[in-house]
Amino acid sequence: MTGTESAEGHDGALGAVESVGTYVPRSTISAETVREAWDGFHARGVSEKRVPAADEDAVTMAVAAARNALDDSEHNRDDVETLALGTTTPPVDEGDIGATVAEVVGLGEGTEVSVHSQSTRAGTRAVVDGLRSGTPALVVAADAPRGSPDDAVDHAAGAGAVALVVADDGDAAVTDHATYTREFPGTRFRRRGNDEVETYGATTYEREAYTTTVTEAVDALDADFEALAPTAPDGSRPGRAGRAVEGSEVFQLAGELGDTGAASPLFGLVAAWDAGSESVAVVGYGDGASADALAIRGSIPVKTAWPSVEITYPQYLRQRGHVGGED
Amino acid sequence: MGAYLSVPSWVRNLDSRYRFVLGECTECGGYTFPPEGACVECNAVGTLEPVEPAGTGEVVAQTVIESGAPPEFAALLDAQGAIGVVLVELDEGARVPGMLTDCDPREVARGDRVESVVRRIYEQEGIVRYGAKFRPEP
Structure with a gap:
């Protein structure tokens, strides 16, 4: 070790x-x-x-x-x-x-x-x-x-x-886990048989669901931490959790990787470790709404740079199956 | 025209599809792919023990499909523009076929180093077939 x-x-x-x-x-x-x-x-x-x-x-x-x-x-x-x-x-x-x-x-x-x-x-x-x-x-x-x-x-x-x-x-070490659940329907969902994620579109409501759920889960942790790694649907929303949880620096990689969904709080953890944090609260938030908070003490060295090739928008549409791809 | 392979046939050798599991000959030490039948080196029968290669090797032959792909690959061809197909000599010695990914297939040549990754091969009858492909070594 x-x-x-x-x-x-x-x-x-x-x-x-x-x-x-x-x-x-x-x-x-x-x-x-x-x-x-x-x-x-x-x-x-x-x-x-x-x-x-x-x-x-x-x-x-x-x-x-x-x-x-x-x-x-x-x-x-x-x-x-x-x-x-x-x-x-x-x-x-x-x-x-x-x-x-x-x-x-x-x-x-x-x-x-x-x-x-x-x-x-x-x-x-x-x-x-x-x-x-x-x-x-x-x-x-x-x-x-x-x-x-x-x-x-x-x-x-x-x-x-x-x-x-x-x-x-x-x-x-994962020193504590806490969870919080309260109904806030429609902040992010995908209809049955559909590939496209939707939101209800009421920004204030969605921010309230996110901030309330993340903050309550974090507050229930029996741990101190210097970094917060919450679910990052974009590069901006995690900052709202940061403002609600005093004294912690917020880490996310959505700014450069985009929305990585279920993986996003773990990318935040990786970013916090890469920046030298030794105590991180990782918070997985999801529509419904509910959140898991995990207090993690210690760190593992990780790289946060990956090979990259720029693509055009038409390539994007083809690669993601927005156009073409039908048999 | 496609080469239809049923799911029961497909799953029969998943280890080789996912990880290029080879047969190592207990007589001569040579490697055979797929790991069945006689040893390609010494023709001994019943001597192949399955071993998992590192998945790295060198391109020994390559071609590019730009049109007329079998129907199960039509969606991939639409999305990618071209499909590279290679024969790779693994570092263990066996030669295995594979598709290229994460590269412009026209820029891959004989002698290039490649490594294996698992990707979607195609989707047919609603079932996604996964398998090993090759990409240029970083």
């Missing part, structure tokens, strides 16, 4: 993050390119975002991140007892994509596999699941949301995945 503290040093720790792997598609589109196409750009705080290749989806990104996490882990894939996957964009409405991820990675057939979905909180749900299940657990959050091409959701929509190996010991 290289950190200053390990999970053993924290009485009552729920477990620890032992290794991290990230994956980000290489295609990048700038806010400026989208602005030229639509004569406007509606995603606040996003300067550029990542776009999945035509052959990528939540499953392939989850696999790539999971392999990277296992490469950096003391554990090998045969040790993994649990796979917990979180995504709002499973490639099928019904069908166990967890089994596919497990098979591709080559996990043992006795691995307990679960998939969390239907809310951008799915990523932190997967972390909580991993902590509560047999360890070592492989936890993966992967997302590539889409909206209607002319709206703020699609302008923000990015892509990426973060995987954690969660174990009894590790350099980043």
Whole structure:
């Protein structure tokens, strides 16, 4: 271990993050390119975002991140007892994509596999699941949301995945977990059989749902922290949680990766670690609304730079299946 | 015209589709892909033990499909403009076929180093078929 503290040093720790792997598609589109196409750009705080290749989806990104996490882990894939996957964009409405991820990675057939979905909180749900299940657990959050091409959701929509190996010991201890749920319908949803995420569109209401839920979950944590890593639907909303939670610096990568949905609070965690934070509150927020807050002490060195290739707006439309792609 | 492969046939060798699992010959140490039948090096039968390669290797042959792809690849061709197909000699020695991704396939040549990644191959009858492809090594 290289950190200053390990999970053993924290009485009552729920477990620890032992290794991290990230994956980000290489295609990048700038806010400026989208602005030229639509004569406007509606995603606040996003300067550029990542776009999945035509052959990528939540499953392939989850696999790539999971392999990277296992490469950096003391554990090998045969040790993994649990796979917990979180995504709002499973490639099928019904069908166990967890089994596919497990098979591709080559996990043992006795691995307990679960998939969390239907809310951008799915990523932190997967972390909580991993902590509560047999360890070592492989936890993966992967997302590539889409909206209607002319709206703020699609302008923000990015892509990426973060995987954690969660174990009894590790350099980043999870010291507490708290949750908050209260009904705020319609802040972000996708109709059955539809690929496009929608919001009701009442900005003040959506901000209230986000701020209330995130703040209440964080306040229920029995921990001090210097950094806050909340779900980031764009580059601006996380700042609202920061204003509601005094004295903490807010970290998010939506400004450069776009909205990574269920993976976004874990990208925030990675950004906080990259900046040297040793105590982070990770908050997964999702429509409904509900939030999980996790207090994490310690850190794991991670890189937050990924290979990038600029694409045009027509390429974007083709790659995301907004045009073409019908058999 | 497509080359239809049923799901029951497809799942029979997932290890090779996802991770290029090879057969290592217990007689001569040579590698055979797919890991079935006789050893391609010494023709011994029943001597292949499955082993997982690193997934890295060198392009030994390549081609680019710009039109007329089988129907299951039509959507990918629409989205990507061209599909690169390569034969790769893995560092372990076996030669395996694969599609290219994350690159302009016209810029990949014999001798280039590549690494494997798992991507969507195609979707048919509502079922997504995943499998290993190659991309240029960083």
